[in-house]
Amino acid sequence: MTAELVRGQNHALPETRLEIRVSAGKPVVAGATLNDEQGRMRDAGWIAHPAEPQLPGLEVSRQAAAEHRLAVDLDALPEAVHRVNVLLALPTGVGGPTSFGAFPAPFVAVTALDGSPVASYTVTGLDAESAVVALELYRRQGVWKVRAVGQGYAGGLAAMLHDQGLPEAMQLAATINEAVAAGLARAVAAAPPSAARADRPARPGAASPAAAASPAPASGPASPPASGPVSYQHPSRRPAPPQPAPAPAQPAPAGSPPAPVAGDASGWSMDERLYNQVWSMFEDMARTVAAYRSAVDFADSRREQELDKVLSDPRTRVGPVADAARDEARAKHARLVEQASVVLDRDLGQLVAESAVVEPALPAAFARWDNPVWQAYEVPMEVPMALRLGDLTLPERSDLRIPMLVRLPLDRGLWIDSGRSGGSVESALVGSDELRRLAAETAVAIAARLVAVYPVDDFTLNVIDPAGSAATSLVPLLESGALRQPPGVGASGVNEVLAKLTKRVDLVQMAVRSGATESLPPDLDTAEQLLIVHDFPHGFDDRAVTQLRYIADEGPAVGVNLLMVADREEAQAYGPVLDPLWRALLRITPVPDDHLADPWVGHAWTYEPPLVPGGSQVVPQVLQRVATARQAYGRR
Amino acid sequence: MTVNMSKGQAISLQKSDGASLTAVRMGLGWQAAPRRGLFGKRAKEIDLDASAVLFADKQPVDVVFFRHLVSDDGSVRHTGDNLVGGAGQGGDDEAVLVDLQRVPVHIDQIVFTVNSFTGQTFAEVENAFCRLVDETNGQEMARYTLTGGGQYTAQIMAKVHRQGNGWQMTAIGEPAAGRTFQDLMPTIVPHL
Numbered sequence: 022m023t024a025e026l027v028r029g030q031n032h033a034l035p036e037t038r039l040e041i042r043v044s045a046g047k048p049v050v051a052g053a054t055l056n057d058e059q060g061r062m063r064d065a066g067w068i069a070h071p072a073e074p075q076l077p078g079l080e081v082s083r084q085a086a087a088e089h090r091l092a093v094d095l096d097a098l099p100e101a102v103h104r105v106n107v108l109l110a111l112p113t114g115v116g117g118p119t120s121f122g123a124f125p126a127p128f129v130a131v132t133a134l135d136g137s138p139v140a141s142y143t144v145t146g147l148d149a150e151s152a153v154v155a156l157e158l159y160r161r162q163g164v165w166k167v168r169a170v171g172q173g174y175a176g177g178l179a180a181m182l183h184d185q186g187l188p189e190a191m192q193l194a195a196t197i198n199e200a201v202a203a204g205l206a207r208a209v210a211a212a213p214p215s216a217a218r219a220d221r222p223a224r225p226g227a228a229s230p231a232a233a234a235s236p237a238p239a240s241g242p243a244s245p246p247a248s249g250p251v252s253y254q255h256p257s258r259r260p261a262p263p264q265p266a267p268a269p270a271q272p273a274p275a276g277s278p279p280a281p282v283a284g285d286a287s288g289w290s291m292d293e294r295l296y297n298q299v300w301s302m303f304e305d306m307a308r309t310v311a312a313y314r315s316a317v318d319f320a321d322s323r324r325e326q327e328l329d330k331v332l333s334d335p336r337t338r339v340g341p342v343a344d345a346a347r348d349e350a351r352a353k354h355a356r357l358v359e360q361a362s363v364v365l366d367r368d369l370g371q372l373v374a375e376s377a378v379v380e381p382a383l384p385a386a387f388a389r390w391d392n393p394v395w396q397a398y399e400v401p402m403e404v405p406m407a408l409r410l411g412d413l414t415l416p417e418r419s420d421l422r423i424p425m426l427v428r429l430p431l432d433r434g435l436w437i438d439s440g441r442s443g444g445s446v447e448s449a450l451v452g453s454d455e456l457r458r459l460a461a462e463t464a465v466a467i468a469a470r471l472v473a474v475y476p477v478d479d480f481t482l483n484v485i486d487p488a489g490s491a492a493t494s495l496v497p498l499l500e501s502g503a504l505r506q507p508p509g510v511g512a513s514g515v516n517e518v519l520a521k522l523t524k525r526v527d528l529v530q531m532a533v534r535s536g537a538t539e540s541l542p543p544d545l546d547t548a549e550q551l552l553i554v555h556d557f558p559h560g561f562d563d564r565a566v567t568q569l570r571y572i573a574d575e576g577p578a579v580g581v582n583l584l585m586v587a588d589r590e591e592a593q594a595y596g597p598v599l600d601p602l603w604r605a606l607l608r609i610t611p612v613p614d615d616h617l618a619d620p621w622v623g624h625a626w627t628y629e630p631p632l633v634p635g636g637s638q639v640v641p642q643v644l645q646r647v648a649t650a651r652q653a654y655g656r657r
Numbered sequence: 658m659t660v661n662m663s664k665g666q667a668i669s670l671q672k673s674d675g676a677s678l679t680a681v682r683m684g685l686g687w688q689a690a691p692r693r694g695l696f697g698k699r700a701k702e703i704d705l706d707a708s709a710v711l712f713a714d715k716q717p718v719d720v721v722f723f724r725h726l727v728s729d730d731g732s733v734r735h736t737g738d739n740l741v742g743g744a745g746q747g748g749d750d751e752a753v754l755v756d757l758q759r760v761p762v763h764i765d766q767i768v769f770t771v772n773s774f775t776g777q778t779f780a781e782v783e784n785a786f787c788r789l790v791d792e793t794n795g796q797e798m799a800r801y802t803l804t805g806g807g808q809y810t811a812q813i814m815a816k817v818h819r820q821g822n823g824w825q826m827t828a829i830g831e832p833a834a835g836r837t838f839q840d841l842m843p844t845i846v847p848h849l
Contacts, residue, residue, distance in 0.1 A: 308731030312761035319763040360762040
């Protein structure tokens with residue numbers, strides 16, 4: 022039975038492989054964007070559009086048409102995807118209508134693979150809009166549902182993509198428009214060539230067999246098709262040519278793996294290559310250890326089964342035959358485990374060698390505090406792509422530290438757990454006062470890193486320290502001027518800082534939604550904001566907690582992030598209202614603790630915070646250089 | 658040089674110079690058979706799915722298919738689901754890449770299967786093949802054609818298994834019925 026949805030209504034989806042049919046009176050572009058749980062597109066790859074029609078689990082048409090069929094396999098989508106927005110847009114520059122108000126309301130239907138309808142929606146009430154999010158398929162408590170949205174954008178695709186948090190919305194919208202224009206310019210709508218399948222490598226850097234066999238379709242912001250009637254490319258602006266790749270490794274003697282080289286991954290800049298390489302190493306280590314653990318588990322279970330079999334037969338339970346069978350089972354176990362550890366040592370040895378060349382080559386934002394690159398620190402001119410939040414290790418090889426890199430700008434806040442809820446050995450060894458001190462130190466180390474890797478005046482720190490208990494840890498930030506306003510102290514200080522940031526979130530959000538970013542008040546600080554809340558919930562009343570939750574929910578989309586230093590148990594008086602807050606934050610610990618899971622296999626990785634080595638003056642030095650640069654720019 | 662394999666034939670995955678293979682690709686390609694309907698020649702879309710089941714000592718340990726594209730150890734990778742098949746161009750529509758050197762030591766057999774997810778039988782599929790390619794140089798080593806597609810919806814294509822220090826491939830070509838690889842388990846077991 023079909024559910025005819027009205028705007029805002031939702032409907033459960035019976036299965037995960039679906040087709041979405043679109044019919045409109047005029048040719049429209051149909052596409053789909055993927056959003057994470059914050060409703061943001063992670064990057065420009067999270068959209069299926071005519072120039073890039075296939076993503077894992079998603080396929081859209083290659084051209085504008087009055088009828089579309091989109092294929093969706095919700096199970097094949099990346100885990101991080103929580104929402105699929107089905108969007109319609111009017112092609113520009115081809116002489117068609119320029120707003121949805123000019124022709125009858127488009128109709129979209131969700132159907133099963135056999136064509137039986139599930140839900141349908143007529144996108145009514147559109148006027149001057151030229152792009153519209155028609156439906157969203159979203160994940161709610163593990164179940165996928167569809168909702169009729171009908172959110173239109175008079176600013177077209179660019180405004181829509183920007184609304185979903187994509188900084189390169191303009192370029193992407195231009196790419197899509199060019200691809201559509203190129204498609205419409207063809208006299209006959211050709212069938213999509215079979216070469217453009219979605220068989221991309223699972224991770225950057227892996228070899229793609231299809232790319233070698235067939236010419237890849239020209240797509241992506243870097244190389245827009247040139248055949249469209251209108252070029253949206255700025256005439257004097259060319260995409261930056263990729264930096265040359267590092268020289269290939271010296272041919273290794275036959276039989277041994279090639280010597281590792283730093284930057285041995287794909288990317289447009291050295292930083293991007295190193296970032297991809299670090300993630301490849303992370304994945305390789307996760308998978309290598311998974312292979313070892315599964316082999317050992319299998320050997321264990323097989324030995325148990327074989328021993329059980331010997332015991333279960335009364336005739337063979339005792340005597341020399343049984344002993345021989347037991348010995349044989351144990352020997353088989355030992356052989357398999359031995360083989361598995363040989364392979365593990367070989368693979369981890371290679372990763373250790375790779376780590377040894379990669380670590381010294383890392384830029385400051387990716388490097389540990391003890392890396393010499395921090396001694397030669399210069400204030401950067403642009404925001405780096407990622408930041409090292411600490412190190413990750415597995416017990417199989419605890420000297421192999423994988424940098425934990427998170428993308429900038431941060432897409433979620435951080436929570437430094439100053440409590441013992443993790444229950445790790447390390448947190449039991451240090452006293453609770455020591456744990457609190459380390460938590461404050463970790464917060465300062467991360468804040469200092471963020472201040473240092475952003476260009477001058479692109480990053481503002483705010484601190485709430487109601488009891489003043491982090492005063493000693495905050496000294497380097499205050500002395501160097503990295504922290505411009507003194508920490509908010511007491512209930513009034515809490516309210517003042519929160520009110521300021523709530524206003525900042527409100528204003529920027531309103532401006533972005535209405536497309537009026539130029540009418541923001543001139544005294545508004547447009548820099549990325551980080552709010553450090555020390556000793557939560559000390560000094561917070563109900564209203565302040567509500568404001569904090571608002572900032573946590575709405576802030577990341579407009580560049581305001583939280584860094585909480587808190588013990589979850591102390592906030593229990595607020596009951597379950599704070600649970601979404603903890604879940605929205607990335608939990609890290611001031612002492613090594615194995616609580617972070619990798620995205621591929623789900624091992625429990627031990628996280629180590631980016632603390633400064635004892636006695637090192639690197640943080641004050643770096644912050645001093647930031648302060649000098651600020652003065653040189655003529656601002657405080 | 659391609660070996661056209663017949664049912665049950667086994668080939669060793671040693672190279673001619675004695676070095677063993679490091680990476681192979683099991684490619685699956687198909688084309689929907691044209692039906693003569695009311696509107697003349699029209700092809701209906703068919704969704705075939707390639708899967709690989711990893712066995713250790715005859716027990717299934719891991720599986721790579723369109724919902725689990727990479728085995729946990731990373732040695733077996735599926736290139737992604739193709740819902741409609743090729744336009745008959747002869748290329749692989751779905752492929753499973755196996756890094757033989759990284760396959761965990763306890764995995765001794767990898768079985769490749771094909772299922773018709775949309776339920777059409779292989780009688781409606783044309784030009785379906787499964788082939789084994791040396792991923793290091795792109796050379797096709799073996800090809801198995803799904804000839805005489807009959808009234809069945811799945812096929813167990815082939816297996817690669819450990820032989821001494823290297824690997825060997827055996828063509829199976831056993832028809833079966835089922836939507837996904839889970840339905841095929843009873844049919845797979847006799848071939849291990």
